[in-house]
Amino acid sequence: MTRTTIAEIRGRRVWDSRGRPTVEAEIRLEGGAIGRAIAPAGASTGSGEALDRRDGGTGFGGHDVRGAVDAVNGEIARALAGFDASDQAGLDQALIGLDGTANKARLGGNATIAVSMATAHAAAAAAGLPLWRHLGGDDAVLLPLPEIQIFGGGAHAGRRLDLQDFMVICPGAGSFAEALDWTAEVYRAAGSLMAESGKLCGVADEGGFWPAFADSAEALDMLVRAIETAGRRPGDEVAIALDVAASEFGRDGRYRFEGRERDTGEMVELVAGWTRRWPILSVEDPVAEDDAAGFRAITAAIGDRVQIVGDDFLVTDAARVREAAATRACTTVLIKPNQRGTLTETRAAWDAAKAVGLTGIVSARSGESEDTTIVDLVVGWGVGQLKVGSFARSERMAKWNAALRIEEALGGRAIFAGRSTLRG
Ligand SMILES: C=C(OP(=O)(O)O)C(=O)O
Numbered sequence: 408m409t410r411t412t413i414a415e416i417r418g419r420r421v422w423d424s425r426g427r428p429t430v431e432a433e434i435r436l437e438g439g440a441i442g443r444a445i446a447p448a449g450a451s452t453g454s455g456e457a458l459d460r461r462d463g464g465t466g467f468g469g470h471d472v473r474g475a476v477d478a479v480n481g482e483i484a485r486a487l488a489g490f491d492a493s494d495q496a497g498l499d500q501a502l503i504g505l506d507g508t509a510n511k512a513r514l515g516g517n518a519t520i521a522v523s524m525a526t527a528h529a530a531a532a533a534a535g536l537p538l539w540r541h542l543g544g545d546d547a548v549l550l551p552l553p554e555i556q557i558f559g560g561g562a563h564a565g566r567r568l569d570l571q572d573f574m575v576i577c578p579g580a581g582s583f584a585e586a587l588d589w590t591a592e593v594y595r596a597a598g599s600l601m602a603e604s605g606k607l608c609g610v611a612d613e614g615g616f617w618p619a620f621a622d623s624a625e626a627l628d629m630l631v632r633a634i635e636t637a638g639r640r641p642g643d644e645v646a647i648a649l650d651v652a653a654s655e656f657g658r659d660g661r662y663r664f665e666g667r668e669r670d671t672g673e674m675v676e677l678v679a680g681w682t683r684r685w686p687i688l689s690v691e692d693p694v695a696e697d698d699a700a701g702f703r704a705i706t707a708a709i710g711d712r713v714q715i716v717g718d719d720f721l722v723t724d725a726a727r728v729r730e731a732a733a734t735r736a737c738t739t740v741l742i743k744p745n746q747r748g749t750l751t752e753t754r755a756a757w758d759a760a761k762a763v764g765l766t767g768i769v770s771a772r773s774g775e776s777e778d779t780t781i782v783d784l785v786v787g788w789g790v791g792q793l794k795v796g797s798f799a800r801s802e803r804m805a806k807w808n809a810a811l812r813i814e815e816a817l818g819g820r821a822i823f824a825g826r827s828t829l830r831g
């Protein structure tokens with residue numbers, strides 16, 4: 408028995424930012440160190456993701472997690488008692504073996520990711536280090552380019568708009584802190600412009616404004632006006648990033664987008680056309696998860712100057728990342744730990760991306776909490792981009808503020824990823 412031997416694993420039912428129960432895991436080591444983590448939850452999920460275990464029935468619309476919490480307190484706690492928390496890969500392998508399914512359906516991806524992340528926190532605490540430094544050592548110096556939602560649509564905002572995320576990135580900023588300053592100015596400018604024009608409906612799940620726009624074109628025009636009103640140059644200083652989340656409105660090469668039926672070619676031409684008309688540097692899931700041909704077509708058309716991001720398409724899966732690179736289906740992998748259910752598998756997807764020359768974006772989910780583990784991952788693994796959501800919601804700001812603290816802690820050693828992680 409050593410200081411990093413697991414003495415106790417506890418599961419707890421806590422709440423996420425959508426008012427749904429979620430799983431917290433807490434791990435205490437023999438040496439006294441404690442690690443804690445909370446599972447997030449998606450709304451526009453890919454079909455290849457690890458499955459959250461939800462109870463079904465009537466409680467919270469079938470979204471309760473008592474079974475997953477029981478799995479942490481029962482089967483997982485028994486199996487991992489006495490395990491060494493500093494052996495993350497071994498512990499994650501034990502979780503995978505214990506679950507026994509291809510998608511964590513038995514124990515629940517929400518149970519396994521909470522335990523996996525809590526283990527990492529406990530090991531870092533035992534080493535007396537913040538997790539980002541425990542993961543990356545002296546190489547953990549890269550602060551991410553933040554990708555921050557200004558307008559929300561799709562499954563996160565009553566499907567008022569078909570397109571899910573209208574975000575900004577600040578390739579012209581000189582530091583992470585400056586990128587947040589600029590984005591906050593754009594966010595407030597957008598809010599004022601929307602209030603003036605009577606387009607404001609509220610706040611979407613990820614903190615962006617919930618707009619009453621007629622279509623994406625109106626949102627994109629408004630976003631450019633907000634960037635200008637904030638005193639920034641659209642394009643080189645502040646640019647636009649989109650998550651089309653096309654699996655929400657398309658399959659089998661057929662899309663119903665903004666009131667019209669479209670095929671893959673029309674969808675690709677529409678999105679490519681937007682990137683010629685507005686200063687867009689990143690597009691996530693421009694076509695549906697089952698449309699590899701569409702991904703290849705848009706990457707061939709604009710992938711030299713716009714990053715094409717696979718979320719539902721890649722589901723943080725190392726094998727899918729390698730296949731996407733081999734077929735030139737996208738340029739960038741979105742990295743969401745709960746899409747796989749363990750940190751080791753999440754890390755494998757990022758390692759695969761680096762090996763084949765793809766870039767990465769670590770991402771929160773639309774259902775979040777005060778947990779900031781993804782900030783440790785993006786800095787600790789040196790990924791370079793972080794997508795979290797926006798200013799009106801504190802479960803989002805907990806992450807941005809955590810990154811500010813890391814930038815401050817690194818001082819002169821901090822490197823802001825900025826423009827260097829983008830295409831073109
Ligand atoms: C963060 C996203 O939303 P969700 O968590 O609902 O999948 C996304 O689609 O990138």
Ligand SMILES: [Mg+2]
Binds near residue numbers: 650652691692718719
């Ligand atoms: Mg997405």
